[in-house]
Amino acid sequence: MTTGNGQLDLPYLRAKLTDRRGQLYWRSLEELAETDAFQEFLYREFPQQSDRWTDPIGRRRFLHLMGASLALAGLAGCTKQPAEPIMPYVNAPEEIIPGKPLFFATAALLSGVAEGVLVENHMGRPTKVEGNPEHPASLGATDVFAQASILTLYDPDRSQTITQFGEIRSWSAFLSEMREAVQRFKQNKGSGLRILTETVTSPTLASQLKKLLSDYPSAKWHQYEPVGRDPARAGARLAFGTDVAARYHLEKANVVLSLDADFLSTGPGKLRYVRDFTARRKVHQSQREMNRLYVLESTPSNTGAMADHRLPLKASEVEGFALALAAELGIAWRVEIPAKLPGSTWVGPLARDLKRHPAATIVIPGEHQPPLVHALAHAMNHTLGNVGSTVIYTEPVEANPVDQFESLRELVREMQSGSVETLLIFGGNPVFAAPVDIPFADALAKVKQRVYLGLYNDETSELCHWHIPEAHSLESWTDARAYDGTVTILQPLIAPLYGGKTAHELMAALTDQSEQSSYEGVRQYWSSQFTRIPVMVSGARSSSAVCQKASGDFEEFWRKSLHDGFVANSALPAKPVALTAQPAVLRTDATTPGLELIFRPDPHVYDGQFANNGWLQELPKPHTRLTWDNAALISPATAERMGMTNEELVELRFQGRRVEAPAWILPGHPDDSVTIHLGYGRRRTGRVGMGAGFNAYAVRTSGAAWFGSGLSLSKTGRRSRLACTQHHHSMEGRHPVRAGTLEDYHRHPDFVREMGEEPPKDLSLYPERKYKGNAWGMVIDLSSCTGCNACTIACQAENNIAVVGREQVIIGREMHWIRVDRYYAGGLENPATYHQPIPCMQCENAPCEVVCPVNATAHSQEGLNDMVYNRCVGTRYCANNCPYKVRRFNFLLYSDWETPSLKLGRNPDVTVRSRGVMEKCTYCVQRINAVKIEAEREGREIRDGEIATACEAVCPAEAITFGNINDPNSRVAQLKANKLNYGLLSELQTRPRTTYLAALKNPNPEMKTS
């Protein structure tokens, strides 16, 4: 129901949600309101069948072409297959067996921090990233960025040549110019030389920089990264008077409190934290108890969706809450509690629950919260006895922790004064991403010699004299530290495609050894340092007691470190810290009235560096399910007050600056605040990222880097169209999510089964199939799934799934084989959120199979619903008949069959689909067959867990389990025997092979309303 102008009638929705008996799971406001547009969308059943004709070709022209094509199709059938050449090696490399991939250990970098990965390499071409099971930050999982890095590597829009003033130059021309500069630096001690990097954890680069600074004492090194961790660093200094990093052991924590921290989906340790956190929520395994998660948050996040109790607060109100809670817990510091305290009902029960579990709780401060919140969290962890048990402090992971906004401001001040002669920018995109109150771009014009090392020809390269293409991390020799300090030496998987250079090579250009390769640089550094392991690096800080000599062969160390993907024992050891006596002021200004603006890195485009990555652009963002765009996220009540609707363009005026953004109403968002994501609105990037979204940096200042008050919103009266996938593939209110509490489960374990009905097995017209040997099945644990989307993008990389583009997503034609559906339960203000990954169910009585007129989808002997592309004629009956809506049709030629670089990145074991065929999840049948052949050859059974589908392998939460259900001892068979197991829409007698474990929450009995 809607009011006259298409606006949602929120009071009606509220009444509907309160009146209802039993739990209602809903996907979107439009669905709940049953708006006309939504009804229309459903009525068409297939949004894909919409009559929108997006081609510029008219009907008449279409018929012409069709006629001609039909006539010519007969002729085309007469051609013989052309002869194909086959080209063997001249000298075969020893390890390569054609058709068998090799895996090399390296790392994926985000904000300079490493995540250990193994990269699949087909005859010299990296094709797929997997997590490194032995790496402490990965344990076999990866995030969406690591998965998508393959596409960035092969991106044809990357810069491909060295340019000076836009003209192509050679590397030697650059080196000779640098040689002159080096002569100058030698005389003037480097005054006028400035280097701007992002966060650096690389021990080699740090030592090169330090060497440079000691050779040229007047030179300076600045660091700036738009998504930095300044508040965390400042908070640690406030609490301890020194730079330290906190590391959490979530596997030991019974109660976790997040003070606006999205620790399950952002930050360098997220994969490990997800693994450790969800391990404590799997009650189906031997444990009976679950951990409990309290989340206060200023914008809905995946961590909030996992919470047992969630409290939406304005970002500025978190400080006050933290003060009150700290006082209640009795921390050693004197604090002032604000008079008016939002969320005050939480303080008592929360403090009691925390105190009930001494040394087994964690208070995690949000990275974007002010230093005070961080300091208070440190103090609370001290008081609760967590330090040394669930919280560990170490030296910082960064090689040189600095306040990055201050660092950039200082650089810009010097640039403006004209004292900077040579500026080298290593990566990043500071022209685009600098805060507006630091005029980096203007100041850059005053620098005489500007050199930019970057992956793309972007906003920064436009303003620099020299642009050196940067080597991608999969093309580079370098090193980096993980969240816990573990060092990985990165090795290249392929020679630089476009002659890219690394930061190490640029650093060498500033010395007398200007031709030193990055391999030599990294190797040289480690050959001088490896004996200082365990514990070393950042030399001066390591104490002599732990600097024992490792036993000696460098070659052995080097080979082992490269093979394993990390340097053994290089994690930073715990460091004893003591709280300062009493930091100056522990109070907060009372909550500010009015609207607040919150900045967040985009969940997929991040700070803008992935703007040209089609996989990430098209990946539906958690919660909003938006693709290809960012939006101004507001709460339903605020939207109602302002009279705003979805997709309406609004003007955000913030501290004297303005930006226009489409509004998006997000249930669970705190009132009176607006969230916008950074990274969109790129003015200069590749073909994919141009023109998507609006630029949130246009209103971001260093003073209000993460949030600030004083926002005003006004309607422009115009609308824009957003590509949102949340209505697509609807199962029409059949309530596929089942959830309960831990208490329900213990009291009445059958509650899940009783929520639906399971018809008897023989109630079918079709004869029962027998599966001898293997029968593949999958279980997805909804209690563990955090909705991180890694499965979707891993599947895309593994199965050569095409990107369709914004227009096609709007009409519902996205191709993802596994989607993550998001369901809400409860009211508009603070609903519980559930994520449900939906791959093909591989039904035993598959509705798709019986309707195919050409037998293009057939049942395999092991129970898979095989899809045969070369038989498919595109009737789409199968997709029509699939109750789960998991089939995807190639309406157009979505795969790029032309671009040579993109061909290199494809999985050679999976067909690249053409126009006019249906496709869907295959349970990664190419992986099944590979393992099956291996096992058959060795004359043994397939071991449980030997086959991992791409989605299972990537999942940090281990929420997906795949295996042989005919083997009663397999993990998947045991999970299916669990009481929590249920089949989606099993009342339809489809007998899905993919089943789910119901989501369990563990609420505090003291807090009935969450």
Add this chain to the structure above:
Amino acid sequence: MPQIFHRSTNTFSKLSIFGAVFVIAGLLIVVMAINRSGYVTQAGVTREQPVPFSHQHHVAAMGIDCRYCHTTVENAAVASIPPTKTCMNCHSQIWSASPTLEPVRASFRADQSIRWTKVHDLPDFAYFNHSIHVNKGIGCSTCHGRVDRMPLVWQHASLQMEWCLDCHRHPERYVRPRDQVFNMEYEAPANQLILGKRLIQEYKIQSLTSCSTCHR
């Protein structure tokens, strides 16, 4: 109005209608025959190669085992075309000045691959794996014919799906003992069906006819 056609034309028209069924059926048979013929499948057609490499000479006369060159046949999907280095192992010593072998030496000198023409070219959506067939007792000559008698290699079988399925449905007709897989001269014994059934038990051979066995 007088009759234009004589009465007898009725018979002709009936005959021609009746005959049309046979003509159409005949045409279909012709089309299917063409489709299975060497013209379409290229079976039995020798391909021109940059170097006229004779399997007959190397296999039958010299007695070189298949696996000396096709090294990965037991371990990987592809049997592998040997690298130039394999040719040069011998031909740096013998026939080292032969003009016929100049492309091989040129390849070795310039570090450039020899551009052979593919003889057995499966469609891109069929994912055949040599190693599993070889390990389950399917001999080289079962699919490739008597390569030891081919001066220039041609495709022995049609490589069409029905040909694959024939063996996948009735493996007992073709399977041989593992130690005979690389024996070019192996002849199926008279009691092949009995032997085949025994080997199926022994080697745990499954009759895999699901689509995803080969198509992904």
